[in-house]
Every structure is written in structure tokens, then in C-alpha cells.
Amino acid sequence: MYKVFVNDKPIILTTEVEKESGFKNYLLKSVNISKVIKELNRSSIKEVRLIHDDKDKLLKKFLKKLPNVVAGGGKVYNNKEEILFIFRNGKWDLPKGKVDGKETIEETAIREVEEETKVRDLKIVKPLETTYHIFKRNGKYKIKITHWFEMTTTYTGKLEPEENEGITEVAWLNQSEINKALKNSYANIKSLI
DSSP: OEEEEETTEEEEEESOOOOOSSEEEEEGGGOOHHHHHHHHHHSSOOEEEEEOSOTTTHHHHHHTSSOEEEEEEEEEEOTTSOEEEEEETTEEEOOEEEOOTTOOHHHHHHHHHHHHHOOOSOEEEEEEEEEEEEEEETTEEEEEEEEEEEEEOOOOSOOOOOGGGTEEEEEEEOHHHHHHHGGGSOHHHHHHO
16 A cells, blocks of 8 residues: 555555545546545545555555656754754645756765754664655646655764745654654655654
8 A cells, every 4th residue: 555645634555445524535557636636625535445456566656647856855854863854835844855967865865964964974773664745836747756765974063055946944853853843844854754
């Protein structure tokens, strides 16, 4: 099973057909994805489930429905076990961004964290889950596939938001601050924390 978010409502990719209750089922093979996105945005349903009989092909078939944007990002810890957050477009988020040229996804994740926050000396500890969300740019829907990495740093310098990317604040947050920030964040970020 996979979850692809449209704002904070999920499209669940699954092989299981269940009786509809607060959600709708569609066959992945024949679904009109634009119609599903509009339905999630404009109605009170909590989720949509796209059904396909082969669990190994669920994600691959879904990703063919819209253009893909591949990104890398970091859940970065400092020496105090605080996590690095950015504030962009009125919500708390983790630093991430699109792959540039032929760089690896790990190189993308480190570069984006550095560009968006000015934090240096980043080390990848391990890969985390990959998240999926649908967004709209220039009137067209796209799927952002973000590969996340847990990182550490010993950096103690100044944090600087990349303002031309819409980031207005960068902060190291402790657990109680994280709990508060997650009330104004995205479902994908909540699942990572």
C-alpha cells in the first residue's frame, strides 16, 4: 500500500477492495486522476482508494498518470537532538528540492538542505521513507517523489532562509516545538517525524 497526498488527503494505492465509507474506490487502470484530485479538494470525502490487482505494479502504474518531479530532502539532527525545520508558504516543512542534472539523490538532498538553510557539514545516516504528493504548477498537476534521508551535523553557525524559494524562517526545533509545528505542517512531514 502507498499513500499519495493531495494537500492532506491521501490517495491510497491498494489491492484491497473495501466497502466505501467516507472514501471512494476507483480502478487504477481506468481512473481519471484529475477528477479524483478535484474530488478530494472540493468534497468532504477523507480519501480515495485506487485499486489494482498486482501489488508490485501499483506504484509504477500510478506514477505514469502524471508527470513526476524527483526530489531529495533531509531530516537533520544537531548535537542537541533538535531537528532542522523551514517555514515556507505558511507551513512548517523539512528542507528538500528537485534533482539537478546528473547528481545522485543523496547529493540532491545534501545540496538542498545547504541551499535552503545554510547548514553545512551534513552527513547522511540512513535513508528514510519516500513520500509522494500531488501539486499544481502552471495549471498542471504533477507528482513529487521525495527521497528522504536522516542526516546529522555539527554545524552551529547562523541559519539563513533561502528567501527566493519562499522560505521565511529556519529553526532547530526541540520535541515540544516540533509537536507544535506539526499542527501547521503537511501529512507527509508528520509521517516522517
